[in-house]
Amino acid sequence: MNTVNERMIRSLSALDAARPMVGLIDQIVANFPDLHDLASQQAAQILRRHTGKQMDPRFVWWHQFNSSSSSARSFTGWQHSGPPQKSMVMTELVIERFDLYYQDAADELDQRGGFYLQGPHAATYDERHEVRMLGSEVQKDLWALDFAVLYREAVERFGSANGEHFRVLAKVNLLGQVAGALHQGWITAEDARHLRTLVSAELADLVMPSLAMLQRQSGDHALTLNRYPFGEGDRGCLISMQTPSGRFIAYLPWAEEALRGFDSELAMAAWLRSQLQVPGTLDNFAKVAHSNPRDRSANQLIRVHLQGIADSRSDEAGQVALSLFKRALGNDLFAWLADQAVAELRRNGRLLKDNARLRRAMYSGYLSAFLNLFGGFAPLGWPMSLILLGATVAKVGLDVDTALHATDEQERKSALRSAMLESVYATFDMVDIGFTSMFASLAYEAPPHEIDVNLGEWQPVESASLEVEDRASNAVLAGVAADSGRLRGIQVRPDGSCWITLNRLTYRVRYSQELAIWLVVPADNPFAFVSLQPVRLNAASEWELLAPPRLLGGAPPEETGIPVVRSAFWDTYTVKNGVRSAKLSANSLKRQKALLAQWPVAELPRGQAPDVDARGLDCVMVDGRPNYSYRYGRDFFNTMIEYYTSDESQVNNVFRSGVYKYGDEDAYIHDFADSLGLLPKSNEFSLYRGGNRTRSTSGEHYRAGQLGVGDVLVNTDITSFTENPYKVAEFAALPESHVSGAVSGRFDDSSVVFELPAGHYRDATPISAFSLYWDEAESLFLPGHYFRIEELEEVKGEDYRFIKVTLRQITKPASGPFYDLRTGLLFDDAGYRSRFKSAAVVERFFPT
Template sequence: MSSISESVERRLAILEAGRPLVRLVDEIIEAYPDPYSQAYAHAQRIVRKHTGRAMDPRFIWWHQFPTGSTSHLSYSGWQHAGPPQQSTHLTELVIQRFDTHFQQAPDELDQWGGFYRQGANASVFDERNEVRMLGSQVQADLWRIDFGAEHRASIEQFWGAHGPHFRVLAKINVLGRGVLARRAGHITQTDYGRLRTMASDALVAGVMPTLEQLQHDSAHSPLVVKRYALDERDRGCFYSLEAEDGRVLLYMPWQADAFRGFESSLARARWLRNELKTANTLDAFANAALAGVQSEARERAVHLHLNGIADSASDEAAMQLLAFLERPVTGDFFTYLSIQARDDMRHNATLMLDNSELRKAMWKGYLAAFLKVFTGFAPLGWPMTLMLLGASVAKVGLDVDEALHAHDEQSRKRALREAMLDSLFAALNLAEVGFQSSFASLAYETPAHELSVPLEHWEVLPSSSQSLQGREANELVPAMPELQGRLRGVRVRNDGSCWIMMNGLTYRVRYSQELSKWLIVPPDNPFAFVPVDPVRLSEAGEWELLGRPQLLGGSPPAVAGMPSTTSRFWETYTSVNDTQSKILSSRALSRQKNVLKDWDIVQLLPGRAPDLDERGLDCVMVNDNPHFSYRHEREYFNSLIEYYTSDESRINDVFRYGAYRHADEDVYIAELADELERLPDSNGATLFRGGHRSRGTGGDRYHAGQLKVGDVLVNTDLTSFTENPYKAAEFASERPTQAPGTLPGLFDESSVIYELPVAQYQNGTPISAFSLYWDEAETLFLPGNFFRINKLEQVYGYHYRFIKVTLGQIGKPAVGPVYDLRTGLLFDEAVYRARFRTPALAQRFFPV
């Protein structure tokens, strides 16, 4: 076996050891009782209850006014003139509640306030920007939420279920930070060996740690642990780990460089004394000890002790002061850290009032003081729990306030995950293995359709299966495959990529730890979001493709001109699974934000309200020119896109029927098109679009054989695709009172799902970061894009069937018929142009 193959085999062994630990990280992050996430979830439920839609609460404000006038157009019956006396985001309202006066007179909420899609800077507050919810009804919902009691219960549940997991991940963090310190020369190999033994005496030098080994403790730790009490509630600013030979390790869990090794306690005191003479370093130690708590008495005590060390007359004097501050840590160090983190979370939660206490505070006028102490959602700054798992402020790269209060829950969780995995990668010595794919393999977030697949029931398929069309690669691979281990039959290139030969064709493969099988993957992206195509090596040494067996009930009636097939991929995504759907949408949002990250976008500075254009639309004015796309902290905004995604917008009626609701809709369409053309395009994800007869977008003409492979379609309106196949399945079905099984609705002969594979389109603009409905994972195409039908197939399961249309974007064909993507009808350009009041608009999308 070559050295490259040995490295790949070692990478597979790392995956086997590491993937269970990655799952542990994901479980901790998902279960972590983040109070902001809990408040956000309540806000989402309130919005869905009253509007029937999953609008993002970050776009919803509660405004309270000194006056109001009646209106027969608004949902509440009232309209207001700004500016409001008080403005609160809906998520914050879940915590803060309405003013005390309205607790006694809830009916007045609808007169003096309302919910709106714009902030306090808006020029109008009426039916044009209202959210159809009544304050009086929302107040009743809020009092059904006992937030303080609920949060405390979630903390107890978290520690009851995940306490042992915390200890394992805390060990990984110590080992990972130790590896980094050893590489940087801050500690010795002997120091690291002692850390390893302290974590578990089952760990062996040079052998990757496993979950089972990390769950085992050390009977005799070679290190004595002491902490330094800078004040009565110091959570562990730094620790001393001392060996019998006098050598000392300084552990600072909040620091990027967490470990420092010293020959003696005196050398450690000398280093601390010198470091603390720098004001920035002293402040960093103080912040770690105080954790953001605003207490003058505590600040004085912490700074007194730190300054005392820095200003000591000698190194010996500094060592004496440190000895005075020392407190022994008895028993297992990781159990101690676990108890400290749990108690820290419990203490934070005591500052959250339950409903009965909240009512008393309101009646006694204490609420303002309570809110000042509470400071939003995280009174004690960065949680110790996250810090001890490797997600320190420095590593996550977020400002404390921004990270804990940001509306962007998905980005926050992703940042935490990356920080924790960083320690895991180091603990597994992944850097020594090489190959960027090693990191990607371990961090890979396995999609739902790759989990729990019963491969033992799958059958050998012909290698010419349609699912492999386009997957073959024109790559030079080694002439001889590997002969042993998991790599038997696999050809390994110098970059560590893995390939197989099957029936004379070359395919790239990736090993799935979850399925213990090799999977055929796209040659340019082994981690692409694609159906599962497992292969196995036969007794004759030939690769075989596996597929799902035929359903016992047989297949549905055949459709002329296309094959019928089952699909594990669509078996997963035609079922309702809100949790998995949210995960996919959040990954899509994160991807789309990465597209925007390097784009030159206007920034709205913290504390500044958006400007308004002449129509009252939010924007940022630069040299008297409105910029509708802007970023505020970690969030993106565009009022034109927000309106398009709102329930009030019927703008596609102009494209479809020539139906206008407002006189300025052509102007709006032109400005929206300008904005979409300015935003960056992206073709880095496979897109889906569902259609059904009940929505006027069905696939009857495919079912009737009137549309065939090779035909050309054109989109004639603002056309949405999604990165989330769960959403496509919803739109491909008709939602009845009760759908069979776990399906989102009823599928029939008009059900159709379009697929635009990654890199097979050019002009899609990701808009989820700007949308009122981020979970739709939306990419938008302006009218006038042409798509060729590359593949047609009928996909079916026990309770569903639909026509799957695989598309690829092309230029405008010179000759031949073109069909409307939405209806399947022959496109009549003259009829289309006649729908617009402004001829230049049609000319823009369909130039002559």
């Protein structure tokens, strides 16, 4: 593999072979019965049922109080002051349930408690912070749900549907560990050969594994397998494998050094004895050996047994002590591992409070000790099922407490997926290929419009479209392009990037495994979320761009001159798909949190409550000044943004019509703008905004020719855009339940979509990490920004149509006219200023 082209051929072949394993990982991650994720999903459903909104349950608290006073303005009819007697976020409440006393006194829940956006340290709890739900009604939901039974059913479904997948991925994980251990010198080449044969007899030689190989039974090997249960319920923290030559290989699935070879059993015992003499190592063994840290007697017994090996007077004595726990494992390691993993999940499920046990506790008048096994939402040990797939605590980068308390479901799943993919990466020796983009290529999740599209009707276009021209690069291509195979006509640079020449311009391309074709991509981000621009070589060996038919059935442009176009992109994103939409929003949240992680955001120490400002809003005080944006563990909080997203229309009513609900909105707007100004901006992703006549936004101004290319729009309120095109389609459609097909709603002449292409704006602030509605993948513009209309199209499909307005942010032109982005009406500066109580507010955004 001497040339860069040969390395790229190897890269494409490895990605082809690894794709089925990546698909299995995605199934496992999606279906894994994660206790916290399931509780979070159920909490979100309860919130949606009572509020009609898709709120993030991490931001909603249940508080119980010892006292209350009546209030005519609150939803419950009561308000509270002082610290709560007890507090839980919604996810905890789903698992913990309400106190036993309230199971028979549900009517008191509404007086003695409530749901709020503020944590347990606020001075007052009233209508400003409340979430409009009644505890008595939520208690009915929890009884109807019976979460413990729901979780146990999820475990059974996972075990029956994913057992085979689990065994395959456990083999992949071991192969990756073998490659790493051999590279580090922890095992010999002979050890590695035996371990590969343990996975599959066909892998004795260094061949690339296939899914078919890994799916076959793996009992044809020469190793003698033993496990060492150091106590009842031991999860398999140590496994030994003896070769025919007498060597021993220690397998610790949970450890960073998972495999280590020894000349003899005595040498292995001596190594283990020395390791256990280090207190931290003994603790790690004890923690991983048992899944329930609250089972003190079992954990103490395991520690005693491990300490006995550590305290042995000699290595020989240590071997004798270790042999007391030696048990034959059988011939199929991976079947045993799969059985152990599911058994552990079942044991964990039995620790949860179900309706039957809660009723028994009510009848007897007290809660049994059983109910304290999961008291205070104390985490169970890191699941062995995840460890065996490569998602160890160290690789995932989340300690168990953080994983349960402070990390959103999307980040957890992303971290688990990345950790498991590392095993695939090692198994296929992708690191040896040497391209920095290899792991990104392996981990890449094709967006829906790259998965579903049928290129059969796409035809060559004579010249590159505007969108492709924007992706042209000034890179100078040196050398000769390949002349055969998938790389024919492709020039590969030393870093592994691939390039073509199209119409005398240079473009970066990426091979799509889903479509088996090359795509033009942004030069600086080949995995960016962009519309498809496929290319192919023609009979003259020249690259040509493919595009779908532009006009529907040859239809002419509308009388206004707006071209009518077909869009494979919008054919995908106007169709409702909650699962895919959530995935796109999760990816946006991940990107936005990564941006914040590199930004100087105030940090709240673990275990410390946030400060509060003069109005009782959460913050972190720095040099006597409130910082409303702060980081706690891996999560981010900003009460200004939380309030905006919970009650957005109330704040924007000041900008839109001069209506004040509370009277202090001007002060809030200043603080909100200050807080937003301290956060990072980003323009690396295309943004979208949808509207229709029911939202005081309309495409009819564009259809009528009142607005056209070159006109300048200005936003006059706090303006929201989204990275998720599924969401913008929902806002562009009229919300009607009876519509044809599976589209988001009914589209009419007022339906409009605004697009800000990546790089064509500069002042958007991503806020999903702080928002109650993270799934909206939201970025905000404060008022007073100007946008030029670059392109107008009417996009039509079988069940949808809308005007698409492509924008570019510009500096304020020297003269008008300017049009309101939301309404499309001529901007009236004097009338706008008259809406505000404080001239300083409007002057801030529209300085004279």
